[in-house]
Amino acid sequence: MEAKNVWATYNENQIQELNEINERYKTCLNQGKTERECVALAVDMAERAGYRNIETILAKGTSLKAGDKVYAVCMSKMIALFRIGEKPISEGMNILGAHIDSPRIDVKQNPLYENEGLAYLDTHYYGGIKKYQWVAQPLSLHGVIVKKDGSAVKVTVGEEESDPVFVITDLLIHLAQEQMEKKASKVIEGEKLDLLIGNRPIEQVEGLDKAEKDAVKKHVMEILKEKYEMEEEDFYSAELEIVPAGKARDCGIDRSMVLSYGQDDRVCAFTSLFAMLDVEQAKRTGCCLLVDKEEIGSVGATGMHSKFFENTVAELVALTEGESELKVRRALARSKMLSSDVSAAYDPMFAEAFEKRSSAFFANGLTFNKFTGSRGKSGSNDANAEYLGELRRVMDEAGVAYQFSELGRVDIGGGGTIAYIMANYGMEVIDSGVAVLNMHAPYEVTSKADIYEAVKGYRAFLKLD
Structure with missing residues (x-):
C-alpha cells in the first residue's frame, strides 16, 4: 500500500483554494508565536464568525440551541470553541484537539x-x-x-x-x-x-x-x-x-512548502480552527480545542490534564439539556476525537531513523497515527480498528488524501500527544495531523498540500454523524 503525491491530482480551483488556505495559515503563524497570541487570534476570528463568549451567555442566563456558536477561554492560554449540533450534546461531540504551545x-x-x-x-x-x-x-x-x-x-x-x-x-x-x-x-x-x-x-x-x-x-x-x-x-x-524572529515563508523554488517557527503544533491548531469556522451545520456538536503545555506533559491549569474542558462541557450540557453529571459523562464517553498533532515526515537525509513502509511523506495527505508512544507503545493511545474503519470511509467519501504512519523506527525514540488523556473519558481518539520536517527546530517545514488536505479532513470529520 503506497500513498501518492497529491499535487498532480489538483485542478485549478483546488490549487486556488490551497493557496488561499496557506496564505491565511502563514498570516496566523506570524500573528501567533505564543500560546497567548494564538488564543487572542482565535478569539478574534471566532467572534467575527459569530461565536459568543460563554461567560456572557451564563451572565445573561440564556439557553443554547442547535446552531449556536460559543467559546470559552482559560487564563488566556487555552480555548474551546463549540458549535451546538442538532443532536443533544449527551449523545457525543466531534472534537478536534490541538496544542498551541511550541518549544x-x-x-x-x-x-x-x-x-x-x-x-x-x-x-x-x-x-x-x-x-x-x-x-x-x-x-x-x-x-x-x-x-x-x-x-x-x-x-x-x-x-x-x-x-x-x-x-x-x-x-x-x-x-x-x-x-x-x-x-x-x-x-x-x-x-x-x-x-x-x-x-x-x-x-x-x-x-x-x-x-x-x-x-x-x-x-x-x-x-x-x-x-x-x-x-x-x-x-x-x-x-x-x-x-x-521573522515571518513564515514559502519554501522551495516551487513554493510548495512552508518554513516557519512553531508549526508543531500550530499547523494542526490553525487548520483545525479553519475547519471549525468553516462548518456551519452538523448533526453532532462540533468542538475545536486548543490547549497549552503539551510540550511539557499537558500539566497545569491550561494543559489537557486540567478540568477546564470537562467543566466547560458541563456548562454546555446545563445550558442545552439541564444540569446533569451523568449526561456530562455520557457526552464525553460518546464523543469522537482527532488529536490533531503533527507527525514526523520521512527525511531521506536521515533515512536510518525511519521505517519507510510506516512513514509519513510530504504531499501524501493528512497523516493518521494509530498509536504513538515509545518502544513498546509506552505512553500511547492505541486507536480502535472500528474507529479507523469509520474514518477511512469518511475521508474517502470527502475526497481527502490521507496516509498512516508511525513516529520513526521501533526502539529509536518516540513521542506523545494529548490523545491518551482524552481517551480516559472512554471516547474514540486517534492522532491525526500534518507531517513535519525539522520538528522542534527553530524553523520547521511542512507541505502546503498536506495543510490543504488537513483542512479538508477536519471539515469532513466535523460533519460526521
Whole structure:
C-alpha cells in the first residue's frame, strides 16, 4: 500500500483554494508565536464568525440551541470553541484537539544581569529542543508584563523591520576545539542559553570620574521603564518567551512548502480552527480545542490534564439539556476525537531513523497515527480498528488524501500527544495531523498540500454523524 503525491491530482480551483488556505495559515503563524497570541487570534476570528463568549451567555442566563456558536477561554492560554449540533450534546461531540504551545526559551523571574559590559536575560528552555540550534541566529521577545496593580503590558520586540533583535552567542570556531569534541547534548548547555540584550552603558552623571557599577544593565532598565513603565521587580510577574524572529515563508523554488517557527503544533491548531469556522451545520456538536503545555506533559491549569474542558462541557450540557453529571459523562464517553498533532515526515537525509513502509511523506495527505508512544507503545493511545474503519470511509467519501504512519523506527525514540488523556473519558481518539520536517527546530517545514488536505479532513470529520 503506497500513498501518492497529491499535487498532480489538483485542478485549478483546488490549487486556488490551497493557496488561499496557506496564505491565511502563514498570516496566523506570524500573528501567533505564543500560546497567548494564538488564543487572542482565535478569539478574534471566532467572534467575527459569530461565536459568543460563554461567560456572557451564563451572565445573561440564556439557553443554547442547535446552531449556536460559543467559546470559552482559560487564563488566556487555552480555548474551546463549540458549535451546538442538532443532536443533544449527551449523545457525543466531534472534537478536534490541538496544542498551541511550541518549544522555545523562557525568561526567568530574576533574569537581568551584566557580565563584563554585556547585559543578558537569564533563561530556561521549554520543551524538547536541540539547544545548539538556538544560538547565533536572530531572536525576538514576546509576552506580557503584569504590574502589582493588575495592569498588563504586552511585549513584542524583534518582529518589525525597525525593531532590534536579540541573540544567544556561540563560541567562535577558532577557539572551539574542545567544544566540538562534546556530545551534541552538551555542546551548548542550558545555562549558556542566556539572551544578549545590551552593551551600551547608561550616561554618566557629569563631573563623576568613576564608571557606575552595572551601567549597561541600568541602561537596559532605563529603556524598559521608558517603553513599558517597568521596574526590575516587574520581571517577577512577567511571562516573556524567546522565539525566532521573522515571518513564515514559502519554501522551495516551487513554493510548495512552508518554513516557519512553531508549526508543531500550530499547523494542526490553525487548520483545525479553519475547519471549525468553516462548518456551519452538523448533526453532532462540533468542538475545536486548543490547549497549552503539551510540550511539557499537558500539566497545569491550561494543559489537557486540567478540568477546564470537562467543566466547560458541563456548562454546555446545563445550558442545552439541564444540569446533569451523568449526561456530562455520557457526552464525553460518546464523543469522537482527532488529536490533531503533527507527525514526523520521512527525511531521506536521515533515512536510518525511519521505517519507510510506516512513514509519513510530504504531499501524501493528512497523516493518521494509530498509536504513538515509545518502544513498546509506552505512553500511547492505541486507536480502535472500528474507529479507523469509520474514518477511512469518511475521508474517502470527502475526497481527502490521507496516509498512516508511525513516529520513526521501533526502539529509536518516540513521542506523545494529548490523545491518551482524552481517551480516559472512554471516547474514540486517534492522532491525526500534518507531517513535519525539522520538528522542534527553530524553523520547521511542512507541505502546503498536506495543510490543504488537513483542512479538508477536519471539515469532513466535523460533519460526521
